[in-house]
Amino acid sequence: MSMTKIAAAKIVCKTLIAAAVLLFSGCERQMHAQSEFVLGTVCSINLYEAGSAELYGTLFARLRQLNDTFNNYSDSSEITRVNQNAAVAPVEVSQDFFIVLKTALDFARLTGGAFDPTVGPLVKLWGFGKTPRVPSQEEIEAAQKLVGWQCVILEGFTDQEAAAPTVRFTKSGVRLDLGAIAKGYAADCLVDILRERGVQRASISLGGNVYVYGKKRDGSLWSVAIRNPEKPGQNSFMLKTQDATIVTSGAYERFFEQDGKIYGHIFDPATGFPADSGLASVTIVSKTSMVADALSTSLFVLGLEKIPAIKKSALAGNFECVCVDTSGTAYASKGLKNSLSALNGQKIVWF
Ligand code: AMP
Ligand code: MG
Numbered sequence: 029m030s031m032t033k034i035a036a037a038k039i040v041c042k043t044l045i046a047a048a049v050l051l052f053s054g055c056e057r058q059m060h061a062q063s064e065f066v067l068g069t070v071c072s073i074n075l076y077e078a079g080s081a082e083l084y085g086t087l088f089a090r091l092r093q094l095n096d097t098f099n100n101y102s103d104s105s106e107i108t109r110v111n112q113n114a115a116v117a118p119v120e121v122s123q124d125f126f127i128v129l130k131t132a133l134d135f136a137r138l139t140g141g142a143f144d145p146t147v148g149p150l151v152k153l154w155g156f157g158k159t160p161r162v163p164s165q166e167e168i169e170a171a172q173k174l175v176g177w178q179c180v181i182l183e184g185f186t187d188q189e190a191a192a193p194t195v196r197f198t199k200s201g202v203r204l205d206l207g208a209i210a211k212g213y214a215a216d217c218l219v220d221i222l223r224e225r226g227v228q229r230a231s232i233s234l235g236g237n238v239y240v241y242g243k244k245r246d247g248s249l250w251s252v253a254i255r256n257p258e259k260p261g262q263n264s265f266m267l268k269t270q271d272a273t274i275v276t277s278g279a280y281e282r283f284f285e286q287d288g289k290i291y292g293h294i295f296d297p298a299t300g301f302p303a304d305s306g307l308a309s310v311t312i313v314s315k316t317s318m319v320a321d322a323l324s325t326s327l328f329v330l331g332l333e334k335i336p337a338i339k340k341s342a343l344a345g346n347f348e349c350v351c352v353d354t355s356g357t358a359y360a361s362k363g364l365k366n367s368l369s370a371l372n373g374q375k376i377v378w379f
Contacts, residue, residue, distance in 0.1 A: 049236075049253045049263070061231070066091045067211055068099070069235025073218065076245070078227045087218050091234075094217065097124050098210040100148065101157055110195050111148065111203045118183070118194035126193040128206055128213050128318070129182055135209075135322040136177035138341060142334075143326040144297045148203030149174040154302075156293050160284035168300035174201040175297050208294075212275060212321025215239045219317075236281070238274040239317055249367075256372070257309035257352050264358065264374045265311075265350060268367050273317040277324035278309035296329050305331030308354045313364065314347040323347055332359060335379075350376075 061074035062084045073087055099105040106125055113119045121129070132145035149171040155161045163171075179202045184193030211234045219241055222230055229242030231250065240250035249270050253263040257278045267274060279292025279302065296303040310327045312320040323343070327335055332351055339347075339361070348363040359377045360368055370376050 049233075049238075049255070062088070064088050064091070066095050067214060067234060068095075068101070068207075069211070070233075071214075071235065072233045074231045075227065076229055078225070078230070083225065083227070087221060090217055090221060091214055094124060094210065094214045097122060098128070098206050100151075100205055100207065107204055107206060114180075114195050115197040115200035115202060118181075118196040120192040121195050123193075124213070124217075125195075126182065126184070128209055129180070129195065129204070131213075131318055131322060132206060132209050133177055133180060133182060135326055138338070138343075139326045139330060141177060141297055142329040143208065143322060144175055144177050145204050145206055145209070146175050146177050146180060146202050147208075147295050147297060148205035149201065150295045150297070150300055151205050151207075151293070152203065154291065154295075155284075156282065160286075160291070162286055162291065172297070172300045174199070174203065175300075176202070180204070208277075208325035209318055209322045211235060211237045212273070212317035212319070215273060215317035236276060237317060237321060240270055240272060240274075243270055253371075254311050254350060255309075256374070258356055263371050264352065265360075265376075266369050266371055267313065267364070268369075269313065272313055272315060273320045274311060274313050275317060275320035275324045276309055276311040277328040279303075279328075280308065294325055294328050303329040305329060306353050307331055307351055308356075309352045311350040312347050313349070316346070319343065319346060323349075327351070335361075 061072045063070055063072040071091055073084065075083060097106045100107055102108060106122060110119050110121060129145065135143040136145060153163050153167055153171045179198045181196045181198065182193065184191055215232055215234055215237055218232055219239060222241055229244060232239040238252055244250060249268040252267045252269065252274050254265040254267060256262045256264040257280050277294060279290060279294060282293040283290050292302040294303045307328055310324045312324045314320040327349065348361045350358065350360045350368065352358045357377060358374055359379055362378050365378065
């Protein structure tokens, strides 16, 4: 392909296309949420009657701290320090880093490597975050040799050990990317603060990763619209829920187009190419945003056929999902039958 085409490749940011959107009634709308660009996206929090400047300040400060931990595009973040040094010697990491990396490695094991926190060399090679391009097969194979969650050794924080946890890589060139899970963890961290403070209700959207906490003032459920992956300006589903997180993964959230073909930002480590499982989007509904975030990315790579096995895994009972395939057919798990409705004539196949 020509360099001109490469330069002309379009990259579309997740911040422009939120996958799930909170819908408010008229009186709720008057109480403004506060937003900040952090964690590489627009993060919005609405604390309603609990909305003091001090509490908003505490919550956004926590998001900034997590950004300093997980931002791959900062020279001074914790993840960059780990990526630069862990092949040389064990690197001490924070508790936040430990929790997120441990969960990411658990998901890598569960999914047979479809979810892989060492996908960094592929993300970098394909130019996400900089100039996107389709690399050569040789480049892809070289990058794939550096992807492998088994190369990451995470130690410490067991009941017996008081020492700080450490990370080391068994190979040089390994590069962690926790972008598929960090925003979910961040939402859970905000909810922890809300619980500690006795806040009754709040809604959180971290670039479309939504958490609806507590009950609405009138006792009714929150309404969360889920976008149509083929027509991101249009909503396909409405979910009525409370105390839940709604997280979507889809190629349409961040992609580039070259020679008429769309290349999404979620990779299949087995091929080195953007995942091509036949799914256009996966939305997870769960109580834990970190699990929902890791799962939405995992199922996007694995595809529809593998979902029953994951539903029977250690995660059984912990999540429901809505998937839309590339032909526009929607599949939703039966646990959502009373809370999910279709919009715009969209049909749902229940499984
Ligand atoms: P999400 O939007 O949560 O699905 O996360 C997508 C992001 O996770 C990408 O932008 C990459 O930074 C990273 N990523 C891409 N492919 C994978 C994968 N197979 N496993 C884990 N992380 C990935
Ligand atoms: Mg994710």
